[in-house]
Amino acid sequence: MKDRMTPAIRMGGHTQRGQCAKRMSILDAAADVFCRQGFAGASIDEIAAVACVSRQTIYNHYREKETLFVAVVEDVMNRANAMLFSVLSSFPENADNLEDGLTAFAVRLNKNCICNHDGKFLRKLVQTEGERYPHLFESWRQQGPGKLTTALSALLARLAHTGALVIDDFDVAARQFVALANADLQMMTLFGGTPTDEQLEKAARNAVRTFLKAYGRPGTDGAGRPPQLAAIAG
Amino acid sequence: MKDRMTPAIRMGGHTQRGQCAKRMSILDAAADVFCRQGFAGASIDEIAAVACVSRQTIYNHYREKETLFVAVVEDVMNRANAMLFSVLSSFPENADNLEDGLTAFAVRLNKNCICNHDGKFLRKLVQTEGERYPHLFESWRQQGPGKLTTALSALLARLAHTGALVIDDFDVAARQFVALANADLQMMTLFGGTPTDEQLEKAARNAVRTFLKAYGRPGTDGAGRPPQLAAIAG
DNA sequence: GACGTTTTAGACAATGGCGTCTAATTTTAC
DNA sequence: GTAAAATTAGACGCCATTGTCTAAAACGTC
Numbered sequence: 001m002k003d004r005m006t007p008a009i010r011m012g013g014h015t016q017r018g019q020c021a022k023r024m025s026i027l028d029a030a031a032d033v034f035c036r037q038g039f040a041g042a043s044i045d046e047i048a049a050v051a052c053v054s055r056q057t058i059y060n061h062y063r064e065k066e067t068l069f070v071a072v073v074e075d076v077m078n079r080a081n082a083m084l085f086s087v088l089s090s091f092p093e094n095a096d097n098l099e100d101g102l103t104a105f106a107v108r109l110n111k112n113c114i115c116n117h118d119g120k121f122l123r124k125l126v127q128t129e130g131e132r133y134p135h136l137f138e139s140w141r142q143q144g145p146g147k148l149t150t151a152l153s154a155l156l157a158r159l160a161h162t163g164a165l166v167i168d169d170f171d172v173a174a175r176q177f178v179a180l181a182n183a184d185l186q187m188m189t190l191f192g193g194t195p196t197d198e199q200l201e202k203a204a205r206n207a208v209r210t211f212l213k214a215y216g217r218p219g220t221d222g223a224g225r226p227p228q229l230a231a232i233a234g
Numbered sequence: 235m236k237d238r239m240t241p242a243i244r245m246g247g248h249t250q251r252g253q254c255a256k257r258m259s260i261l262d263a264a265a266d267v268f269c270r271q272g273f274a275g276a277s278i279d280e281i282a283a284v285a286c287v288s289r290q291t292i293y294n295h296y297r298e299k300e301t302l303f304v305a306v307v308e309d310v311m312n313r314a315n316a317m318l319f320s321v322l323s324s325f326p327e328n329a330d331n332l333e334d335g336l337t338a339f340a341v342r343l344n345k346n347c348i349c350n351h352d353g354k355f356l357r358k359l360v361q362t363e364g365e366r367y368p369h370l371f372e373s374w375r376q377q378g379p380g381k382l383t384t385a386l387s388a389l390l391a392r393l394a395h396t397g398a399l400v401i402d403d404f405d406v407a408a409r410q411f412v413a414l415a416n417a418d419l420q421m422m423t424l425f426g427g428t429p430t431d432e433q434l435e436k437a438a439r440n441a442v443r444t445f446l447k448a449y450g451r452p453g454t455d456g457a458g459r460p461p462q463l464a465a466i467a468g
Numbered sequence: 469g470a471c472g473t474t475t476t477a478g479a480c481a482a483t484g485g486c487g488t489c490t491a492a493t494t495t496t497a498c
Numbered sequence: 499g500t501a502a503a504a505t506t507a508g509a510c511g512c513c514a515t516t517g518t519c520t521a522a523a524a525c526g527t528c
Contacts, residue, residue, distance in 0.1 A: 038274060041272070044517085045516095055517090056519095063517095145421055172417075178417070179414055192364075210449075214444045254504095287505085291505055291506075471528090472527090481519105483517105484516100485514090490509090497500100498499100498502100
C-alpha cells in the first residue's frame with residue numbers, strides 16, 4: 001500500500017540510453033529475442049534470462065510486454081538514424097575519382113546501415129509486426145528508406161549539376177543506386193549472414209560500375225575511356 | 235480404441251491440391267493467418283474460423299500445427315514455382331524491340347512472382363520463420379531467387395551472344411536486372427500494398443532504361459541513337 | 469553502519485492455446 | 499436406404515506465459 005512509483009518514473013522519465021546498465025541490458029536482450037522469435041513468440045522470461053536480470057526488473061522499467069517492444073524499436077531506430085546521417089555525410093562531394101568515391105560510399109551504406117545488425121533487425125521487425133503497429137512502420141519508412149532516398153537524390157543532383165553525372169530523374173536514380181548496391185548482398189543479409197569486407201567491396205564495385213555506365217558522364221568511366229569503347233575492348 | 239486412421243492417410247497419402255474442398259480451404263486460411271500473425275501468433279482456432287471448418291477437421295488432416303505450417307509453405311511454393319517457370323518462358327528471345335520486350339518481361343516478373351500474394355507471403359514467412367526451419371529457407375532460396383538468377387543469367391547470355399547486349403558478368407547482370415526491376419516497388423510491396431498496372435509499367439520502364447544504358451549494345455537504345463548522344467540531347 | 473532504493477526469487481491467479489477425446493450430425497458411396 | 503466416412507461442437511487436461519505480489523537480499527550514499 002506504499003504506492004511507490006516505478007524507478008523509471010522516479011528517474012525523471014528520461015528515456016535516453018545510458019541512464020543505467022540494467023536498462024541497456026534489457027533493451028539489448030529484448031532486441032535479440034524479439035528479432036529471433038517475433039513479438040508473439042518472445043517470452044519475458046527468456047528476455048530476462050538473456051539480459052541476466054530478474055523478470056520483475058523488466059516490469060519495473062516497462063509496464064508490459066508491448067511497452068518494452070515499442071521502447072526497443074525506438075531505441076534501435078535512434079541508433080540507426082544517427083548512423084544513416086553519419087554515412088550520408090560521407091557522400092563524395094566532388095567528381096574526383098568518382099568511381100572510388102561512390103564505391104566507398106556504397107560500402108559504408110551497406111556495412112553500417114543495411115547489412116548491419118540494426119538494419120536487419122528493423123527490416124525484420126517492421127515486416128513481422130508492421131501490420132499490428134502501423135505507426136511504427138510508417139515512422140521507420142520515413143526516417144529510414146524515405147530519408148535515404150531523398151537525401152541521396154539531392155546529393156546525386158548536386159553531382160549532376162557539376163556535370164559529373166547525367167540524370168533525368170534523381171529520385172529514380174537514387175532508388176536504383178540503393179537497389180544496385182544491395183543486389184549482390186540481399187540474399188545473404190536476408191538469411192541472417194553478414195558479408196565479409198571483401199564481399200562488401202565487390203558488391204559495391206559491381207553496383208557503382210553499372211550505375212556509372214548508366215549515369216556517368218560520357219568519356220569518364222573508371223578507366224578514363226568512353227564506356228562503350230571500354231566495354232567493347234573488354 | 236478403434237484405431238481409425240486420418241482421412242489424409244486413408245485417401246492414399248496424396249498431398250496434391252484439389253483432392254477436397256476442405257483441404258484447400260484450410261490451406262488458404264492457414265496461409266492467411268500465418269502470414270498475418272506469424273507461426274507463434276497464429277492460433278488453430280482462428281485458422282479454423284477463417285476456413286469455416288471445425289478445429290478437429292484441421293487435426294484430422296494435419297497432425298499438428300507445425301505439420302500444417304510446412305504443408306502451407308510447400309503448397310504456396312509449388313504455385314510460385316510454376317508461375318516463375320511460366321514467366322521465365324516469356325523472356326524475349328530475339329533483340330527486336332528489346333526495350334519493350336524486357337519491359338514487358340519485368341512487368342510480368344514483378345506482377346506475377348514478386349509483388350503478388352504468394353511472393354510476398356513467401357518472403358515474409360521465410361524471413362520470419364527461416365531460422366526455425368532452415369531447410370524451408372534453403373529450399374525457397376534455391377527454387378525462388380536461385381532459379382530466377384541462374385535462368386535469367388542464361389537468358390541474358392543468349393542475348394549477349396547475339397550482340398544485343400554487352401555483358402561481362404552474367405550473374406551480376408541478372409541480379410542487377412532483378413534489383414532494378416524492384417527498385418521502385420520494394421517499399422510498397424514490403425508494407426503489403428499491391429502496385430497498380432500503371433506503377434508496374436513505370437517501374438519496369440525505369441529499370442529497363444537504366445539496364446540498357448548500362449548493358450545495351452552501343453548505338454541501339456530505345457530511340458535508336460547511341461546512349462550518350464541521347465543522354466546529352468535529353 | 470543506517471537508510472532508502474533497486475533488484476531478486478519465487479509463488480500466485482488468470483488467460484489462452486494446443487492437442488485429445490467423445491458423441492452427435494452431416495455427407496458420401498453403394 | 500443404409501453403412502461407412504467425414505465433419506462438427508464441445509468439453510477436457512496440460513502447459514506456457516503474462517502480469518502481480520511479497521519478503522528477502524544487494525546496492526549505494528551519507
